[in-house]
Amino acid sequence: MTNGTTFIPFSKIIGQDKAVQFLKQVMAGEKLPHAYLFVGIQGIGKTTTALALTRAINCREPVTEEGCGRCPSCRQVMSGNFPDLEQIGPEGNRIKIDQIRQLSRAFGFKPVSGKYRVSIIQSADRMTEEAANAFLKTLxxxxxxxxxxxxxxxxxxxxxxxxxxxxxxxxxxxxxxLIADWLKGKKQLDDEEALLLAKISEGSLGRAFNMSEGDFLERRQDYLFKLIKLPELSSDQALTMILEVTEKNKKKALDPSGDDGILGMLSVWKAWYRDLLLMNISGPEKLLLNIDFSHKLKTIAKNCNIENIMKSFQVLDVAQRDLLRMRNLDLVMENAVLTLRGLTREKPVQNRRQHTPDE
Ligand SMILES: [Zn+2]
Structure with a gap:
């Protein structure tokens, strides 16, 4: 979590009123359920809410439903030093059986705090089969x-x-x-930039925050220009282009957490095709993500057909999945870019350009 170091109580969690309300109801019930499945995209407040719940259920003087914020338990949770909080997640790409065994061993002991031990399992769907079976027993x-x-x-x-x-x-x-307002307050961005980031984060505060740091906007622009230019490139030029990008991003090519690297570029490109589709079917402009490219998008959408837009989106989606499955980076990207190039060049006959020599 980007802002994981800052504790946020139930009342300050942004945009998840329903989830928070539900948890408060659950807490007010007779018996607290022992297992929760928090479902939603990354950077949306799942871990933040889990921590808020940890404080609320462990407070020693629960005068409010979110914990008093002053007792030793509350303070430990807020400072990140609560002894009964455990977080695990994929090591490499998977959660392994040893991690689950270690987790369940701790369950044999009473919580140090006297109340509840909370174990948060990030990306729980990435357990290996053995890990999942072992976990089921614990559950x-x-x-x-x-x-x-x-x-x-x-x-x-x-x-x-x-x-x-x-x-x-x-x-x-x-x-x-809500994201735009939060960004303006937190990062002193102007209206336009805050709105753009809020839109392309697709509802993820964590992503919006990450993207507001560093040079994301410049990289995004560069990625979009590359995509726009793709139909004009020969296949050799297209391959050279993508090899340069993968080479530059080798180190954090597969960082699935952020908008870095190749996965980040694929997300930028997916958002582009999503917008093209919207413009192609004359959808409402206020739903555009790439608002700073709206003019370009409209022009390009006129020369696209809907099937190819959807196919292009799928190509990118498959590439993202393949990369997360650790397929060969260069091969996946070469294949994706050549397929995209082919699709973007398929235009209505009357709009077709002169053939380039490599065709
Ligand atoms: Zn308390």
Missing amino acids: EEPPEGNILILNVKEPLGLLETIVSRCQKVPFRPIPVD
Whole structure:
């Protein structure tokens, strides 16, 4: 989490009123469920909410439903020193059985704080099969005083038997205006920049924050110019272009957490095709993400057909998935770029340019 170091109580969590309200209701019930499935895209407040819940259920003087903020337990949670909080996530690309075994071993002991031990499992859908089976056993009969919070983007990758044992809590993309306001307050951005970032973050405060740091906007512009130029390149030129990009990004090419590297570029390109589709079907302009390219998008959309836009989007989506499965970076990207190039060049006959020599 980008802002994981700052503790945020229930009342200050942005744009997740429903999830927070639901958790408060659950807390008011007779028995606290022991397992939760927090579902939603990254950077949307799942971990923040898990920490807020940890404080609320462990407060020693729970005068409010979010914890007093003054007792030792509250203070430990707020400063990141709560002894009964455990977080695990993928090591490499997967959550391994040893991590699950270690987690369940701790369950045998009573929580130090006296109340609840909270274990947050990030990207819980990335457990290996053995890990998932071992985890299922833990989930079936966890000793009293243990709370498990599973964070996932979507529950599809989880065993159905795991999903059914968890209390599901959906997290929604955060409205654009809330993110824009937050960015303006936090990062002193002007209206236009805040709105652009809020839109292209697609409802993720964490992404918007990451993108507001460093040179993301410049890189994004560069990626978009490359994509716009693609139909004019020969296939050799297209390959050279993509090799340069992958070479530059080798180190953090596959950082799945942010908008860095190749995965970040693929997200930028996907957002572009999403916008092209919107313009192609004459959708409402206020739904555009790349508002600073609206003119260009409209012009290009006129010369595209809907099937090719959708195919292009899929090409990028498949490339992202392949990269996360650790397929060969250069091969995946070469293939994706050549396919995209082919698709972008397929235009209505009357608009076709002169053939380039390499065709
Ligand atoms: Zn307290």
